[in-house]
Amino acid sequence: MSAEHSTFPNANNKYVESFGSKGSLPLPPARKLAVVTCMDARIDPAASLGIHEGDAHIIRNAGGIAKDALRSIIISQRLLGTREIALFHHTDCGMLTFTTPQLQDQLKEAHPEHSTEISGIEFHPFGDLEAAVKSDVEFLKNHPLVLKETVITGWIYEVETGKVRQVV
Amino acid sequence: MSAEHSTFPNANNKYVESFGSKGSLPLPPARKLAVVTCMDARIDPAASLGIHEGDAHIIRNAGGIAKDALRSIIISQRLLGTREIALFHHTDCGMLTFTTPQLQDQLKEAHPEHSTEISGIEFHPFGDLEAAVKSDVEFLKNHPLVLKETVITGWIYEVETGKVRQVV
Numbered sequence: 001m002s003a004e005h006s007t008f009p010n011a012n013n014k015y016v017e018s019f020g021s022k023g024s025l026p027l028p029p030a031r032k033l034a035v036v037t038c039m040d041a042r043i044d045p046a047a048s049l050g051i052h053e054g055d056a057h058i059i060r061n062a063g064g065i066a067k068d069a070l071r072s073i074i075i076s077q078r079l080l081g082t083r084e085i086a087l088f089h090h091t092d093c094g095m096l097t098f099t100t101p102q103l104q105d106q107l108k109e110a111h112p113e114h115s116t117e118i119s120g121i122e123f124h125p126f127g128d129l130e131a132a133v134k135s136d137v138e139f140l141k142n143h144p145l146v147l148k149e150t151v152i153t154g155w156i157y158e159v160e161t162g163k164v165r166q167v168v
Numbered sequence: 169m170s171a172e173h174s175t176f177p178n179a180n181n182k183y184v185e186s187f188g189s190k191g192s193l194p195l196p197p198a199r200k201l202a203v204v205t206c207m208d209a210r211i212d213p214a215a216s217l218g219i220h221e222g223d224a225h226i227i228r229n230a231g232g233i234a235k236d237a238l239r240s241i242i243i244s245q246r247l248l249g250t251r252e253i254a255l256f257h258h259t260d261c262g263m264l265t266f267t268t269p270q271l272q273d274q275l276k277e278a279h280p281e282h283s284t285e286i287s288g289i290e291f292h293p294f295g296d297l298e299a300a301v302k303s304d305v306e307f308l309k310n311h312p313l314v315l316k317e318t319v320i321t322g323w324i325y326e327v328e329t330g331k332v333r334q335v336v
Contacts, residue, residue, distance in 0.1 A: 007218060008217050008254070008323075008332055008334075009332070011216075011217055012216055012217060012330070012331065012332045014218070015216045015217075016329060016331050019330035022210065022330065023327070023328040023329055025209075025210050025327070027208075027209075027210075027260060027262060029209035030209070034207070039202070039225040039226055039227045039240050039244065040195075040225070041193075041195075041196075041197035041198070041221070041222050041223055041224055041225055041226075042193050042195075042221050042222055043221070044221050046215070047183055047214070048179075048180055049176050049179055049180060049183075050175060050176070050178070050179020050180070050182070050183075053209070053210050053211070053212050054209050054210055056209050057207040057208070057209055058207055058228050059207045059228055059230075060207075060226050060227055060228040060229075061227060061228075061237070061239070061240045062227075062239060062240035062243040062244065068239060068240075069229070071229070071230060071236060071289060071290075071291060071292070072207055072229045072230040072236075074271075074275070074289070075230040075263075075291060076207065076230065079262055079265070079266060079271070080262055086176070092195060094195060094243065094247055094248055097247070098247060103242075103243070103246065103247070107246065107313060111312055114312050114313065117312075117313070118313070121239060121242070123239060123242075123243060124239070144279055144282050144285075145275060145282065145286070155176075159191070159193070160191040161184060161191055162180070162183050162184045162187035162190065163180065164177070164180045166176075
């Protein structure tokens, strides 16, 4: 066990002590809400949005990319009853800093024997934050396997201030 | 704006008030750690693992599936310097309750015109929790595009108690 992981049990013990009645929370999210946001280390969706245990599915990937969240969204809606999606991208996102061919080239240089597999990976970077939020919301609104009655909104989280701002 | 979403600004105002110096946190995670866990509404990885803003990438999808997190892990390691992965599955997971053909059939019944696309979606459910953790850790350890020096551990989170337990 590394030094990093050995901190989990200590922190976890404190959490368990104050766990209260959370053990009886049901599986389906109480607010029928799924949040899609970036994996970025600076973002704490629970704290910054006031989401408590049991409230909402939280789907996180590099960028908060809707397409990458599709499998999870289908499961969230069809098996666990969510009917709202709030999609967040954020300022100073790593996805604004590279292109798919650049990252593919970097990987191919390190692993020339896996060039074919690498060429098949779309990394979904984006160049304009607000446009990327709108386009991801449109993707979800138009996707045939996302339920038509879903309320879908798009937001930007500012890592500099902690503020959220609705885009669509 | 729905009633649910209108709660974001209120909760967010409180967060912003106590934001402190977090606005100057750098983009790369301080603990060089990426956590992969489920989107489940009952899980708060920051609170239950003692992860603070700036510490670690948090990747979440239905089940905490390693394969589904691969794009994010590659970006996390190659562009943002993480060198550890802690993968969590959890008790009472929705992924233990169905099979891919069952969900595909449900979707095809609702959307017969999209049968071909639906047949192409692997939903990654699992039947045995501990075995699924081990198999996902093996997947990451053996994947050619996950850096060889990565420390990879596998854990179970108990939604009934809030406790975490290391499996591998």
